[in-house]
Amino acid sequence: MRWLIGGAVALAGGMVARRLFGGAGRGSDHWQRGQARPRGPRWHVATVNRPASDVAPGGQFPEPLAGLGDAVEVQVRPAAGDRGTEIAVRLRDGARLPVAAARRATSRDPEQAIRAALRESKQLIETSEVLHPDYPPTTESTPLNKPLQMATRQGRREGRL
C-alpha cells in the first residue's frame, strides 16, 4: 500500500501548489474549467448559526473579519430556512489587505486570508473560540511527511469556503 501513501503525498502536494499559485477560489475548479470567464474578486460566504445581532454586535465584527479593514466589502443577510446568518466577504478591486491580516495566509493570496478570517470568525461567533490543533505534535518531520504537513498547515486556513 505504499503507493497509496505516495499518491496521497503527491495529491497533498498538488493541493498545496494549487493554493499557493492561486488556482482555487477563482472559478477554476475542475468541473468549471473551460466555462470560467474572467471576473472580479469572488464573494466568499459562510453561514453562521446565530442571528444577525450576534454576528456583529454594536456593528463590530470579530477580530479576524474586522482586521481585514476597508480592503474588503462585507454583506450580512439572514440565511434561508432558519439557518442563521450569511456573511459574505470580497476583496475590493485593487485593494490590499492590511499587513496583519495578510499574515493570516500562508501564501500571498489575499483570498486565502479572507477565507481564513471568515472561517475563524464563524467559529468565534458560534463557539466563542477557534479550535486549535494538538500541540506539541507527536509526529516527526520526515521527507515523506513534509508535503502532507504543508497541506495541513494550509488546510487550517481555507478550503472551498
Place this chain on the structure above:
Amino acid sequence: MKALVWEGANELAVRQVPDPQIRNEQDAIVRVRRTVTCGSDLHLLGGYVPFMERGDVLGHEFLGDIVEVGPQVRNHKVGDRVVVCSFISCGKCWYCQQQQFSLCDNGNTNPMITENVWGSAPGGCYGYSHALGGFAGSHAEYIRVPYADQGAFTVPDAVSDERALFASDSAPTGWMGADLAGVKPGDVVAVWGAGAVGQMAARASVLLGADRVIVIDRLDNRLEMAQTHLGVETLNYEQQDIGAELLERSGGRGPDVCIEAVGMESHSGGPQLWYDQIKQQLRIESDRPVAAREAIYNCRKGGSVFVLGVFAGMVDKFPLGALMNKGLTLRGAQQHGQRYIPMLLERMARGELVTEHLATHTMPLDEAPRGYEMFKQKIDGCVRAVFQPTS
C-alpha cells in the same frame, strides 16, 4: 507519555510522545482507562487512508478519567469517569443543532483536505488521520478532548468500564445505522458484517422492534457470538446462498432494511473479490464495495440501505441501476454519537445492551502492535483487542 503510533503502512510502535495539553478553553485532558481497536483503523494501518504522518497516535474508541479541564468546561470536573464520542463536534453549529454531529462545521482543524476530496468537511475524529483534523488518538496514556462538554459523557456507576467502552463508537454507530435506516417494528433487517459495529446495528434493530434480524459474515466465531449475545439469525456467505436465503426469510420480498457494516476492505466468496483487489492495486478504484453492492441488490423494492462501513474514495461497479429502479433509499454517515450515547448508557445500565463479549482480547498498551496483528488477521477469534494504557 506512552502511545501507539503509526510508523508507516503496516508498521506500528509503542513509544514516548509529548503529553497532550489544554489548547482551548473547552478542552479536557482524559487519562485513558481503556481504548479499543476498530476495523476502520485497519484502513489507516494499511495505508488506505492516505493522510497519515509517521508518529500519529491511533485510536478513537475509549473511556477514561478527566484529569484536567479548561476554564469553559461546565459539565465535567476532574475525576469524572467519561466515555468520549469518537467524533469531535462543537454542539453549536447548524449541523450539531440538527443532531448531525459528525458533520460539525467546527470540529476539524484541517478542513481543506476533505473539502477538496469530498466537497465538504465532516467534523474531526480522534486518531483518524490529518484529513479528520490530525487529533492524537486514544491509544495513549492521556488524550486531549476538545469541546469536552459536548463529546464526553459521564458513565453511570452501574455500567462497567468493559461495557461502557463501546458506547464511544461501536454502539452509537450501530444504533445510528438502524435508526437512520428507519428500522421499525415488523421489519426484516439484514446486516453485512459481524464485527462490533455490525453486531451493535443488529442489536439496535432488535431493540427497535424488527421482526427478523439476519447477520451475514464468513467467520463462524463472530456469527456464533451474534446468535448467542444478540438473539439474531446468521448466514455464512462462504457456505450459504445469501440472496436465496434472504428471499426465503423475508417472504420473497427481500429485507426491508439492509445495513452495510464492512467498509472499504470487504471480502466476498466469489471472483468479485479478485476483481476489486486487482483494480485497487492498479489504482483504478480505492475502495472495495462488495458488501454495499450485495446490500443494494438484495434489498426489497422501496427499501432502505445504510452504509456504516468506512469508505474513503471511489468504487467501481456500483449498482446505481438497482438503486434507482427499485426505488431504494441510500444513506450513510459517520456516527452522530452525541445524539445516542446518553440513551445507550441508560440501556447499558439496564442490561438491554451488553457489549463485553466484543472485547475478546485485553492487554497492556505495550502489547498493542501484537493486538493489532491479532485483530487484523482474526487470530484466536479476535473481534476487538482492548488496551489498558494506565493499568
